[in-house]
Amino acid sequence: MQPNSSVQSPIKFERENLSSAQLLDLYVALLKPRLIEEKMLILLRQGKISKWFSGIGQEAISVGVTKALNPDEYILPMHRNLGVFTTRNVPLNRLFSQWQGKQNGFTKGRDRSFHFGTQEYKIVGMISHLGPQLGVADGIALAHKLKKENKLTAVFTGEGGTSEGDFHEALNIASVWDLPVMFCIENNGYGLSTPTNEQYRCKDLADRAKGYGMESFIIDGNNIIEVYSKVSEIAESIRENPRPVLLEFKTFRMRGHEEASGTKYVPEELMQFWEQKDPVENFRQFLKEENILNEDQEIHSKDEIKAEIDLNLKEANEETPIEFIKTKEISDVYQEFIYQKVNPGSNTENVRFIDAIAQAVKQSMQRHNSLVLMGQDIAEYGGVFKITEGLISEFGKERVRNTPICESAIVGTAMGLSISGMKAMVEMQFGDFVSSGFNPIVNYLAKSNYRWNQNADVVIRMPCGAGVGAGPFHSQTNEAWFTKVPGLKVVYPAFPYDAKGLLNTAFNDPNPILFFEHKALYRSIRQEVPVDYYTLPLGKASILKEGGKLTIITYGAGVHWALDTIDEMELENVDLIDLRSLQPLDKEAIMNSAKKTGKVLVLTEDSTFGSLASEISAIISEECFEYLDAPVMRLGSAETPIPFAAALEEGYLPKTKLKEKIQQLIDY
Template identity: 60%
Template sequence: MIFDRRNLDDNALINIYRKLLFPRVIEEKMLVLLRQGRIGKWFSGIGQEAIAVGAAMAMQTDEYILPMHRNLGVFTTRNVPFERLLAQWIGKASGFTKGRDRSFHFGAQEHKILGMISHLGPQPTLANGIALADVLNREAKATLVFVGEGTTSEGDFHEALNIASVWNLPVIFLVENNGYALSTPVAQQYNCKNLVDRALGYGIEGRQIDGNNVLDIYYTISEIASNIRKRPRPALVECMTFRMRGHEEASGTKYVPQQLLSEWQDKDPVQAFEDYLVGQEVMRRTWGPYLRNEFNSRLEPLIEKTLAEPNIRPNVFTELRDVYREAALPQITPNKNKTVIRYIDAITAGLRQGMQKHDNLILMGQDIAEYGGVFKVTEGLVYEFGKTRVRNTPLCESGVIGAAMGLGLNGYKAVVEMQFADFASSGFTQIVNHLAKTHYRWGQNVDVVIRMPTGAGTSGGPFHSQSNEAWFVKTPGLKVVYPAFPDDAKGLLMAAIEDPNPVMYFEHKFLYRNLTGEVPDGETYVEIGKARIVKEGTDATIVAYGYAVHWALEYMAKHPDQSIELIDLRSLQPWDRNTVIASVKKTGRALVLHEDTYTGGFGAELAATIAEACFGVLDAPVMRCASLDTPVPMDKGLENQFLAKSRLEKAMGQLMGY
């Protein structure tokens, strides 16, 4: 291994050695604690320290780094306190996630480090959003994101490279090619000679370097970062290294040929650099053991102190409170001027006024700029706010949602348009595992709204007509809204933009141009979690949301002899239990109506809650009226049969006649 010191003096080289040795000493301590049963799990980066340390040193301290399991050197180089790291690893309250997550699954904004989640692919997409925020702010910064060679098989990795290339984002995608993804060798992971060759396909710069040579890594990353700060664009760097221990300690290394382990042991990055410094008479051989003793003497009391911290005392209130960031609506004087507009125009008005109020709000989606989106919701906005804020995206939902999250992590707000709500399935991990869990895990709000054009009635068939709100309502950390009227469409959208939590905003496609109503001209906000009593009554309660509210109104118009109280939920997570329960206690009968399928639809949750809270006053069983348990058919006759509306008369007849 050849080291080139260039213009580094002796003190600088010794400093690098200290930074390289420190994570090794910590890891050796952790392996002892693991064998003693004092910690539960460990992902070892022994043999890969040069990558984390060299790359972290090359980045400016105010630039984001997104590390992985084996990048302890990033944290130590950024001077993250060891005792907080240990508390994180063993699940103490003083850890970054307060015992709610393990390993490096956390972020630390004060250190500009954003850790991973177990779904490895999403990390690079977040880096894109972070870098985009820097570009929009005209800040000359780079972002560094780590991935393993196994992660390069994930679709998110490729989506991230494509977006970064198309948008010229200053992101360094650093691949630690350590030979194995758990036990799967690289020959079974990809079929190209070098991973760095993939850079050519995305039109970006690619470099392959020795991942065990700390100076090569430092210089390479420094050079690339310096360059892309001045002329933003991405780069792919492949660091060739080896994982000397198992994927995690329980995995072992029996699947690795002994000869291969021996070869890489001879390339140990810490020992190789020490040998170089001794050979150059920069340090004496005795300094290595001396520094180890210094580090150990510093770590020992911190380890004992942290291990002695009391175990977390579970508290239900605290756990529920921390799922969401506290939200408050702006205090404004309501505008008395109202205009009759269509449902679709109310959504556009909400977006426009949100963009006018927040210069850090970015709209993203397929064809939303000049074309105005497939439904023309964003038509004209690009000419008002420009292409930097109204952004066409490549066709890659997961990559775009990840970029939106990255924007949120770096001080921006984002509204993402799904072309159809059905397509959110392509970004499902980002939504339910990343967006939803971030605040609960480490207290970071994520300011993202995902617009979901939803519902049937337009003969869109199985892939353009689903009512998939139940996918998201059950996911703690997400808020879900579903307006039925134009004024609520605007008010809930503006409230969602203000909310620091991720919000799924469902908008019914059939209502776009088929429904009009009075909408306040200025800022208007509808409280998320507050239902609307559309019409009061005494004989029965219908609880509905979205298009189903209008089915209920049609039924009520045909049956003026029945005194029906109609509640439009408007928000599904959180939902207004108090209003619903109070209504059913008054009327004694309840029907839950929604467009989603019967089995597993949100109506089941509503019906169960009503039955539990109102059992003693019910005059009839709580009933549900929902769509058939089939995919949504395309043919108009089949679609009408599918929809809950075709069974509403019968359901209400059973309820009222019980």
């Protein structure tokens, strides 16, 4: 419905200091996403695209914000922000290919809609979990601040997304660190079908900024001049004085959450009210009343945009449908990493497991000027295990950063640093606490390279394991949560020498790595370790003992249990494999040993069901069945949470049962 030209527009436009040319430019920028959407809705009905999330009625926000930012400043949009892409002049043929799942799209058919990013246009697209992108914006803004660039980052969310914990975590981090982030809330009335009165109880979402000590503004999201002018002013202020600002744009979603949803749940009078506030039609009417836009100009603009749409749509339609090539799909899960071997020097010292890790962190910080450490209490305090103690005096608080208790947003921040070409390490105070940051690890870090060729140069250190009487919340060894996820690498050393070399390599690797460090080994295991920097390859197991009678495969504390038990039983003909790296996994070493001995025991500290031990057992059973002289046996902890009391913990762990299990396999 177009507003009646004889009735005063419900949107009050003020020209501000904008020239007629600028106003016309804003109009064309508004018109373009509207005409594309109208075309997409036709194609959707024709079955030529599978899904569409409409931004009709909200275009002024996307266009106004994007126009207010510089081309080299990142924007993190949502699925209704087509205007961000068109205003950044992203080629339409590539957008159309993206929506059709074709090779020329930004995700090569691997994701749909706006679930992609492009470094060329400084756009970082959303994931369906919504909240994590807010933390990513923090990371990009942190990179700007560390590089002393006078830039800001704009990130979008909806009013529904503000209910997520990531929203609050991201605002808190940005506030505490004075990050130049513009948090843009598109308050469009409904989260799918849930109205705002069922989403929150504050009068305005902008009021939430008070709790984080930041400024906020409410802007008419349907008034393109107000959006552009106010955001431009705020953006310039943020560049001069880096800090976060919260913007609430009042608008309305005129179509369904996605087209199949419809709008039957919206009262008709509400729809009619907002139809009268259409941002495109009201601005067109204003420009005509001001004699800035005439009929010929309007027709010319529409014809030009429609011709561009048709031409690019034709190009996308003619593109060959994508084909599944398994090798290509698998090769794109990880960014290519060419391991560079750095040999250890001859000068060694006898150090504890924890000291070797601390050396690796320090020496990697010295080698990588862009590496930033983040974690709870890691700065002045040096972390709860004192691994980062003293680093702040050498590298400063900018690179060794205490964080609020915001695991999810801090993982997102690490991703943002990677997008900006930096490296990040996140120390989980205890590996158990990673559950609070699970979502961005498995859904953002792990999938980004596969989806749009953006790596996550992030190492997450995971103090883990039982045997120290820490109970159910500080003792888990949860590596199996992550070995399952394509795109993540998982490392789990058992010796100081391996820990230092592997952690150095982890910092060099551009892919996301979970680095597990068993707490019980921190101060109980010593070894001669080279003083200088060196590396070890990921995905290469260590053969600690060799024999032809029996194979024991394990990692972490299990390696030391196995060594002790082998000595106690005086076994001399055993292959003992320390995996060291769980993903990638050294399948060659595993299968070679299984074929040689015919009897295999896989030992893990994790509870057996669903553990990595089960996967290794399956690999051996499938690949080496004809070589086996006994079933592949597994030994893990009890199927309970980890208890606290010493007697209960001892009974929980598999260590006391190892001797019996080995003998059972020998006697089979």
